Amino acid sequence: MRFLLLANPENRRVSLFQAALASQGQPEAEVVSWSDFIEDPRVLSRIANEPRAFRIDSAGESERVERQLLSSGYEQARTLGCTWISPESLSQMPPSVGRILCPRQAHLGFERALTAVEDVLSTKPQWRQLNPIADIRECFDKRVTSQRFGELGIPIPPAITGVASLAELREHPWRSVFVKLSCGSSASCLGVLDRRSFHTTIEQAPDGWFNNLRMRHVREPERIEELVGFLFREGAHVEHTVPKAQLDDAYFDCRVLCIAGEPRFIVVRQNKYQITNLHLGGWRGELAKLRERVAAPDWEAAMTSCRRVAKCYRALQVGLDLMFEPDFVGHRVIEVNAFGDLLPNLVVDGLNVYEAEIEVVLGG
DSSP: OEEEEEEOTTSHHHHHHHHHHHHTTOOOOEEEEHHHHHHOTHHHHTSOSSOEEEEEOOOOSOHHHHHHHHHHTHHHHHHHTSOOOOHHHHHTSOOOTTBOOOHHHHHHHHHHHHHHHHHHHTTOTTEEESSOHHHHHHHTOHHHHHHHHHHTTOOOOOBOOSOOSHHHHTTSOOSEEEEEETTOOTTOSEEEEESSOEEEEEEEETTEEEEEEEEEEEOOHHHHHHHHHHHHHHOEEEEEOOOOOEETTEEEEEEEEEETTEEEEEEEEEESSSOOOGGGTOEEOOHHHHHHHSOHHHHHHHHHHHHHHHTTOOSSEEEEEEEEOTTSSOEEEEEEETTOOOOTTOEETTEEHHHHHHHHHHHO
16 A cells, blocks of 8 residues: 655655655655645545555645645634734745744634545545544644543643633632643743743744744733733633653653554653753653653553543544653643654664554554
8 A cells, every 4th residue: 555645745754754664665655745735635636546545744844835824714814813914915924934923824724724635535435544634633722632631531731711811811720821822833832821920932023923942931011911812812722830740850741652542652851941842952861761760550550541542533643742740650641743753763663653653554
């Protein structure tokens, strides 16, 4: 069965996947670019209805695709009260790395693109969908996943629901909370809010707002109001900050990649801040050190939670963010990621991440 990817061809996700196919003695995957598909969905529908393993990959890390998604989501964004930019204004704006441009509008465009993919798949019964559209949609809504996992009894950070502004949030009892875009990823547009400051990735510059690769402390009340208000308008998920355990005097959490429902790959992510994403100055910790600190029953309890989350979905793989509490006994599933399998240079049992995924597909 040949693989078919909907992806950004220039992205390293594609080159790494193609290399994994070659290492498994498989033919190169056919690739349809997100940009071409958004412009004309027929580029995918014209591919024959023959047995294929169809993989949808991230549409991120491409300014061209982001602008296409913004244009596609424009009309709907105007009706929802979130920030929006017209296609005409967008066309006059010069490229700028890291600029924050109406994230909810871009996500609405992504939702439209997923609907177009669904329409194509309805005519391709012989294609095996490795990550169904419904799973991708749900994984991109932190409010939905938090509620679902909580109802299943999976340990999660407690959410504060039903708030739509900073004023409403202040009516609730809390000391520190995460405020995140419900559709966000890669630590974009989030922050830790306490009663005096906002620790965030968002940088306010004279020519716009940007995702900064360094965390920043904002203390001016009017700027906190502006930043947090922006997140609420875009659609925010709010959860209590649960203290994280530390290894070697650094906070950590884990990216746990489940393949076919089983935890297969784990990356320990450490940072001096509670936000541990590697591109924000974090580093990979040692899994062996973590295993030494966590008693076997507590480790198995955490892995059981990961399995329960993974089995909520039909997708071949899901990436979970898992934390341990300071006693190394309690754990929480922070969130789930539809495209959480970009874990380069990680090998378990002789296979890297993509090789392991390919092996499961070919074996099943």
